Amino acid sequence: MSQRNLEDNLDRSRVPGIRVVAPPHGREAELRLVEDVISTIEAGAQANVVVLQSDQGSGKTWLLERAAALAARRGFAVVDGMSPSVATGRPVSLVGGRTARGEDDRIAVLAAGCEAQVCGRLRNEPVLVVLDDVHWVEPALLHAIGLVMAKLGAAPVLWMFALDTAHAESANGQLLHSLVRRQRVQRLGPLERLSGAAVVSLVQGLTGATPDPDVIALCESVGGEPQSVVDLVLALRQEQSLVISGGVVELADGALTTDVPSRVEAEPGARLPAAFVRMVRSRLGRLSLRCREVLQVAAVLGDRFPPQDLAEMLEERTSHLLGPLQEAIRAGVIDSDGDEFTFHREPVWLVVLGTVPALLRSLLHRQAATMLVEQGRADAAAVHVVHFVKPGDEDALRIIRDAAVGLLPTAPRTAAALAIRGLEIAPPGSDDRLVLATSAVAALVRMGDLGAAVDLATEQLGTCGESASSSLRTWLATALMLRGDESAAQGVLAGGGDTRDPLPDLLLLNTFSGEERCEVVAMAERVLAEPGSHSDAVRAAALTVRARVRWREGELSEALATAEDAIAVQPGLPEVCQVDPLWMRAWMLTRVRRLDDAFETAEQARRVIDEHNLGVLVSLPLALRAEVRLVQGELAAAEADATAGLRAAERAGTSVYEPQLRAVLVMVSLRRGDLAVAARHLRCLEDRVPGGPPVLLRCLLSALLTAAGRGVREAMEELREVVGDAGSRRRLVLEDPSSTSWVVRTALGAGEVDHAGLVVVTAEEIAAGNPGHSAFAAAARHGRALLEGDVTGLAGLEDLYGDDVWAAASLVEDRGSMLRAEDRDRAMSELDQAMERYDDLGAAWDAARVRRKLRRLGVRRRHWNHETRPDSGWESLTTAEGKVAALVAQGMTNQQVATGLFVSPHTVGFHLRQIYRKLGIRSRVDLARIAP
Structure with a gap:
């Protein structure tokens, strides 16, 4: 909307150029209130007033524009009474020049002109009059508008005024509040700072792309006023600090360093764009000198700081900080969070810290470290020590080393940052350097940065030579194994020159391998034959290998029991590979169709991973859940989990769980009839997993796709070798109970009755040896019925x-x-x-x-x-499910429902399972209780 005044603009009856209301950028509540007032005027044909009072740059003009567009769409004539920009500093003239005699005459002339223009519009439609920047309006105009408002109180007119909070007590501000006191008035403001989705929406409107987290963080750091966000984005674009790729706008110089790594950087905020730094420093410049000095010392303590630590650093009473901290809170630089204060956003903290001269910053870090050590908080002190430690300072280096080792299990990101910074200081060949290197690599593995872990470990092994610890080699081998490079992992361990028995390391690593090679099985049995000779972690790994072997031999109950034993003996603080027993148990439970137990085990694995900060394994529970949901028929949920798992695996660089994740996506696409998509996922599986996916899994998926696209005879060409080998055939049946009937059906369709018979006999042998697992009994009987x-x-x-x-x-x-x-x-x-x-x-x-x-x-x-239905709730039920639910809720048995609907009891049972899943219930009693 232009900045013309009423004198130039009263002839307009509509706001031109506004056809579609732009996204509300976090102002939804205010726009809803305006819409409610418009509805009130439409219904009651009486005048209303809206007064918007908020800070400069908070989006008042934008909100008035949106309100005008909204009113125009509802059939209102819009009279634009926006005053000139603040820069002009001139009062508004409404209609006619200053030729009237005396102020009263002038007000009368202005009022008459305003009334004539508004009433002219009222003959055809209701009217919205908008007046922005009331503090710059000539008082005579305000008086005139007040007269017209009083006279047209019963007319369908909406008057909207915007006032800067800083001028609320000015003469114009007080005059406005006096004029509207007797009107039906709604007050808006102050407008909240923009954040989250509102910032994203605003940046999208400016750039045509979705901002990445770094751009969002910068925009949220400039005060939250829309104008500040606009100014920042425009400045970043002008200085070529933004790039757009794939519909995402991001910083041209790469991602910002955040969290602990940013705290140990030698130069704080070195990668922040210059335009952003200027804007934040300009805001800081409006604070008092005392407030800025307190904030600078606080910034040395970190992006969060307890007030008592700040008081001790300043050698002042805490009460003396009340004034400067309150000033900083009002300015939006810091916030209060429980027992601590926090800088509004990390980029703001980095800018404040960057204003402290380097020498003083180093001295303040030393003061902070001394204070924290005296308080018994050596781990917290380590973040400060890295900023002043000198080569040869063994005491300071020990603080960094001990903190990195101590934080490894609970805060691997912090441990990695400290250890890597410590490596820059530790003298070559020292024991401290070796400990720091091992801690850094271990932390990088745990947090899921395998590429950095491999690079750092390789570099450190090259400098340490024969003195490198077996622990460093083990962590490098672990990283390589998680990346899917088992041969390289074995080479690292074999080349260590370590005289001690490498059995534990080899065994722990091989728990990631899906193939039970003879040497691995033999090692597992050796460990289990020597009680007390190995750690709990090694025994758990050995039991996991034994469980997998028993499963492959068809001893399903024994395999599950052994997996339970492995879970029971694993240490309270698990190493990276010690969620493998949970993986094994969930995998087995899925195949014996104890799906609720399988899902709970997957959730248990997720909790262990979260509690122990094993970010490298985030994809594991997602892979397990995806398999369970696929069997349950929840294609969308299975696809979502598998896709999320692949993203997590890609971020971490892990590939060990990719076969399971890709297999789910192949099956989801195949079920939906998307054969091309299914084939693409299978190719990705073959291309991206070093050494290829497990042979049996690849063969089964490929045969399924071939049968769907080319026919059963071609599918049997791929299956014949597997079906003809007794061991492979057993594993094929164990892979999935439903695979038995599919393979039998495929073989019969291809005219290969003998191969179909082999599969049936194998399934019957497995079922006979495992009477407690009904899914395999069903598979055997199903196959036999098809065969005969x-x-x-x-x-x-x-x-x-x-x-x-x-x-x-x-x-x-x-x-x-x-x-x-x-x-x-x-x-x-x-x-x-x-x-x-x-x-x-x-x-x-x-x-x-x-x-x-x-x-x-x-x-x-x-x-x-x-029909498009929600995923859950009553509206998600199909017509058939709704009929079954209604009858069961009345107390009917499955047989009674089947008789009434002319279907089989099995069909009723099928529908009930879907109903329970969609409604989030477990029983008929629950269904009767919640039935509408």
Whole structure:
């Protein structure tokens, strides 16, 4: 909206150029209030007044523009009475020059002109009159507007005024409040500082791109006023400090150093853009000298500081800090957070710290370190010691070293920053240097920066030579193993020249390997045969290897029990690989279809990772959860977890869990019928995992894709070698209970009855040896029924499959397929049910397959038009699920519901499981309790 005044602009009836209201940038509440007032005027045809009072630059003009656009869209005539810019410093003239005799005459003339213009618009529509920067308006104009407001009190007019808070007590401010005292008035302001989504929205509007976290942090650091954000972004663009890539705007010089690494940098805020530093320093310059000095000392303490520490540094009473700290809070430089004060944002803290001369900064760091050591807070002191320690200062270096070692389990990021800074100071060849190097590499591994860990460890091993500790080599090997480079990891350990038994290190590392090589199994058994000779961590690793071996041998209960033993003996403070027993347990539970237990174990792994700051393993619980959700039929949730897991793995540089994550994405895409996407994920799996993914997993996924795209004969070409080998066949059946029926079905379709029989016999052997695991019993009986063409053999299997929705749906489909020759009507009914299940699960590929079968029976079923439903709650239920829920809530049994709906009890059970999942309940009692 232009800055013209009423004299020039009263002839306008609409605000030109505003067709779409821009995003509200954090002013949603204020705009809603304005909209409510507009609605009130529309309903009651009476005048209202809105007074907006806020600081300069807080977005008053922007809000008035949005309000004007909103009113125009609602059919209001908009009269722009915005006053000239502050820079002119001239009062507004409304209609006519200063020719009237006396002030009263002038007010009367102005009032008459204003009334005529407003009333002219009122003949056709309600009116909005907007007056910005009231503090610059000529008093005569305010008096005139007051007269018109009083006269048109019953007319549908909305008067909006904006006033700078700094001028609230000025003559114009007091006059405005006096004039509106008897009106129906709504007061807005002060406008809150922008942050979060509002800043993102504003920057997007200015740059056409989404700001990255660093740009957001800078924008939130300049006071939160919209004008300040605009000024900063424009300055950054002018100085070429911003770049846009892939729809994201980021800093041209790279990411900012944040958190602890920024605290140990020699030059604070060296990477902050110059335009930002100038703006913050300009704000600081408006503070009193006393306030600035207190803030400078506070900044040396860190971006957070207790007031008592600040008082001790200044050698003053805490009460003497009241004035300067309150001034800093009012200025938005610091905030109060519990027992501490915090700088408003880290970039603000860095700018303040940068205003302290380097020599004084070093002396203040020494003073702070001395204070903290005397308080018994050596770990906190270490952050200050790095800023003044000199080569040869063993006491200072010891503080850094001990802090890095002590913080490693609980704060690896801090430990890494301290240790790396300490390496810059420690003399070559010293014991301190070796300890610092090991601590730094260990911390980098734990926090999930494997690239930096490998680079640093390789560099330090090159300088330390034979004196390098086995611990440093172990951490380097661990990093390499997590990256998927097992051969390089073994080479690091083998080349260490260490005379002690390398068994523990090798064993711990091999818990990451999915293949049980003979030497690894032998090492595990040696450890377990020597009670008390090895640490709990090593014993847990050995038990994990044994559990995996027992699983592969088909001893499922024993494998699960051994995994439980591994979890029980692992140390309270786990090393990186000590969540592996949890991984093993969850993986097994998923395959025996104890899905609730599997999900809880995945959550247990997540809690361990979070509690012990093992950021490198963030992708592990996501991989476990994704598998569980895939089996439960939650394709969207499985895809989300797998995608998040891949992002986490990419950030950390880990690849050990990528096969499982990619496998989930392959299956999700395949179920949806996105064969090209599924093929792309499979290629990524083969290309990005060093050494290739596990052979069996790759073979099974590839065969599934081949069957979908080219046919079962081609799929069997890929499966034949696996099916023909007894060991591989056993592992294939154990990989997924539902794989048995799929392989049997595929082999029969390709005319390879012998291979189908081999798979069935293997499944039956596993089921016979594990009577407590019903999913494998169901798989064996399912395969046998398919092999013999015995539809009666499929009876009762759905309950045995448990929560495996895919196995249950394929069971219904198989019943329909097997009945086509002898009972067409029943076959159609079964296939219809199967198609409904697949459609409900979003499995377009499976549903299309069933439609083809129905077409061969002479039945055409159109593709379902899915309604957009939420993921949970009553509105998420399908029509069929809603019917089942209503009847079950009335107390009916599954059999009674099935009879009433002309479906099978198994179908009712299937729908109930989906209902429980979507409503977040566990029982029929819960359903009856919450039913509407």
